[in-house]
Amino acid sequence: MVTGATGALGTHVTDLLRQGQDHVRTLSRHPDPTDPHAHTVDLRNGAGLHRALDGVHTLLHLASTPTGGDLQAATHLIGAARTARVHHLIYISIVGVDRIPLGYYKTKHTVEQALQASDLGVTILRTTQFHTLIEGLCQRMARLPAMPYPDVDAQPIDPAEVALRLARLAQEEPAGRVHDLGGPHIEPFADLAHTYLQAHRMHKHRWPLRAPGRIFAAYRRGAHLAPDHPVGRTTFAQYLHNTTRP
Secondary structure, three states, rough: OOEEEOOOHHHHHHHHHHHHHOOEEEEEEOOOOOOOOOEEEEOOEEOOOOHHHHOOOOEEOOOOOOOHHHHHHHHHHHHHHHHHOOOEEEEEEOOOOOOOOOOHHHHHHHHHHHHHHHHOOOEEEEEEEEEEHHHHHHHOOOOOEEEEEEEEOOOOHHHHHHHHHHHHHOOOOOOOOOOOOOOOEEEHHHHHHHHHHHOOOOOOOOOEEEOHHHHHHHHHHHOOOOOOOOOOOOOHHHHHHOOOOO
């Protein structure tokens, strides 16, 4: 079963698993109406979750909401997975959740700890930021007359490559926390912003955005990077080339 199956990552993972002839159920608040194996469940209250997990061997928990509710959802999921005797629960997390004092990251880290403290067989994969996130940030910033960008480095990765790793983990035994997954290159955000503007044939003045406080300082230190695990192959420029309409 895949939670968050209609998201950018969940869609990739579900497609890969089904290509491998696996019987895959999906779980989402807004499921694909054409998917006969889709279950409508709101993890925040857990209604219908026990029925959806009945007989499930491997569960990939990809659903996440930066606005809140992830810990509550994970608590419901852990309880239901225990009742259903799920053999393997795979959780997607983010590099730096234990080093960056961001509320969303703190919650992700707490979920990691709850999973590790449970009696379930778990695998936790942390990745760097997705190309889609960097693209979305650039898109919003490029709407301004002059484009600001955070004065930090980034190591974005293609969500399709993350999906491939998750699909492989789903065929394996629980492994606890596995090696982080990082994009192919660590690049200044200034370069990523320039790449975005080039891909969209836009010409804008750019200026670095710096902020005080511990959160920005952690990003400046590279707490969100995985320099020892540059596993991804698709660069941000290649991703934009493949997805941007001419």
